[in-house]
Amino acid sequence: MDEYRPKILCFKCNFGWGYLDDKKEITAIMKNMVPVTCSGKVDSTHILTALKEGADGVLVLGCSQGECHFQDGNYQTGKKILLLKKVLTSFGIEPERVRMVFNVDPDGNKIPTEIENMKNEISPLGPINIGKCAMAS
Numbered sequence: 001m002d003e004y005r006p007k008i009l010c011f012k013c014n015f016g017w018g019y020l021d022d023k024k025e026i027t028a029i030m031k032n033m034v035p036v037t038c039s040g041k042v043d044s045t046h047i048l049t050a051l052k053e054g055a056d057g058v059l060v061l062g063c064s065q066g067e068c069h070f071q072d073g074n075y076q077t078g079k080k081i082l083l084l085k086k087v088l089t090s091f092g093i094e095p096e097r098v099r100m101v102f103n104v105d106p107d108g109n110k111i112p113t114e115i116e117n118m119k120n121e122i123s124p125l126g127p128i129n130i131g132k133c134a135m136a137s
Contacts, residue, residue: 004126006056006119008032010111011046013039013074016063018108033111039063039100040073044084047098051088052130057122059115060100067104074102094125 010033012018018035032055036042039062047058060081062074078100085095101114 004123006122006125006127007054008057008059008115008118009034009050009055010059010061010115011036011039011042012061012111013037013063013069015069016067016074016104016106017061018111019106038068038070038073039077040068040070042077042080044080047081047084051093051097051128056125056128057097057099057118059118060098061105061111061114062100062102064102064104074100078102093128093130094122096122096125097128 012033012035014035014037016039039060042060047060050058060077062077063069065075068074081098081100085098088098089095099118103110105111
């Protein structure tokens with residue numbers, strides 16, 4: 001039997017993560033990555049939809065605090081994620097399944113490592129089981 005590997009959906013800010021590298025090359029290497037203009041554009045509904053449709057975890061890569069190209073988009077998304085984790089917990093879903101990383105990686109070299117770290121950390125949780133919770137309704 002194959003070892004379980006979580007499915008991670010990654011939203012990455014185009015201004016802080018991988019903007020110096022060829023975007024097509026980064027996207028080809030990493031499956032399930034969604035480039036966004038700013039991490040501030042990632043809405044809670046995007047994260048919930050990803051989890052509902054089969055992602056075991058969602059990773060949001062935003063600029064370092066105080067370095068957002070759009071002033072405070074990363075800060076606003078960080079607040080949304082903190083609140084969303086509380087909602088997920090109330091539905092019986094582990095909050096570790098959603099993570100935001102505040103950093104800058106112009107070459108995109110850290111992206112695979114961040115995704116792999118998240119996979120390793122949520123792997124013991126097993127596949128997400130939304131079918132049992134009220135969120136599935």
